[in-house]
Amino acid sequence: GKGRDIGKMKKVYANILEARLKDSLFFYNEDTKKPFSDLTPKLKDLIFQKDLGNMFEKIQRLEELSLFISEKLNIETAKREDIRKAAYLCKSDLVTQMVGEFPSLQGAMGMEYALKSGEKKSVAIAIKEHYLPKGLDDSLPETIEGAILAISDRIDNIVGLLGSGIEPKGSFDPFGIRRNSQGLIQIIKHKGFRIDLTGLIDKTIELYNSRGGFKTLPYKSAPEELRKRVI
Numbered sequence: 541g542k543g544r545d546i547g548k549m550k551k552v553y554a555n556i557l558e559a560r561l562k563d564s565l566f567f568y569n570e571d572t573k574k575p576f577s578d579l580t581p582k583l584k585d586l587i588f589q590k591d592l593g594n595m596f597e598k599i600q601r602l603e604e605l606s607l608f609i610s611e612k613l614n615i616e617t618a619k620r621e622d623i624r625k626a627a628y629l630c631k632s633d634l635v636t637q638m639v640g641e642f643p644s645l646q647g648a649m650g651m652e653y654a655l656k657s658g659e660k661k662s663v664a665i666a667i668k669e670h671y672l673p674k675g676l677d678d679s680l681p682e683t684i685e686g687a688i689l690a691i692s693d694r695i696d697n698i699v700g701l702l703g704s705g706i707e708p709k710g711s712f713d714p715f716g717i718r719r720n721s722q723g724l725i726q727i728i729k730h731k732g733f734r735i736d737l738t739g740l741i742d743k744t745i746e747l748y749n750s751r752g753g754f755k756t757l758p759y760k761s762a763p764e765e766l767r768k769r770v771i
Contacts, residue, residue: 567637571649576657579632586634589715591704592748595631598696601747602627605692608743613733615684619662623685626666629654630689633667647671673723680730687731691740694724699744702769741770 583595592598606627610620633639633650651668655661662685669686670693672679681687697720708717728735745766 563641564638567641571636571638571653572656576629576632576650576653576659579635580628582635583631589700589704592700595634599628599631601696601744602630602689602692604747605696605740605744606688609688609691609735609740612735612739613688615688619684622660622662623666623688625659626663626670626685626689627692629659629663630667630670630693673726675719676722680727684731687727687733690727691724691733691735694720694727695740695744696747698724699741699766699770700748703745703748703766707769738767738771741767 580599581596583599586595587593588595588598603624606623607620610623615623630647630650633646633653636649636653638649639646647668647670651664654664654667662683665683666681666685666689669681669683670689672681672686672690681690697715698717701715701717706715706717713719727733
């Protein structure tokens, strides 16, 4: 506007930007002092969702779900190991200082930190891609590894949230159950996968009951009711 000292304003914004960049560089340097995989056990202190255990239990389910899908799709053995490794690392950046300060960088920083630690490129890309799509018009995972991990993450979210008694009602869907479901279908169609969704749902329920989650919920003893809700 008129009468403003534009030069002074530029200086203020430049100072703010410089401070943020210095903070980011500090976070990056601190986060990369140890191998990226060393962060994964810290997920035991991060709750996934009330009644559904912690994030470390979640990645254990993702490892098994990813391998389950890979076997059903006859994915070659080498790729299966990359998918399993990506599943193990895919949430580790949530406990980094960088993502703690800039949550929107989850996945993107996971990829960068994985590469920095010497992980295979296919593993690193899968870590980033498993968050895709983030919306209806967003891009989809292009790699087999990223697509399978993204499917695993979404079916785990859907089954877990519905199993804990959370349901979307009207426009009320704060936990993104519909978004997860839409993304799941988009990925399957995009990659042309032939997946038995009922079998995948049953496997997910089984893993919840054996690896944390549904500890005090009725679905522990009535998985068939949960299957109906998910379908």
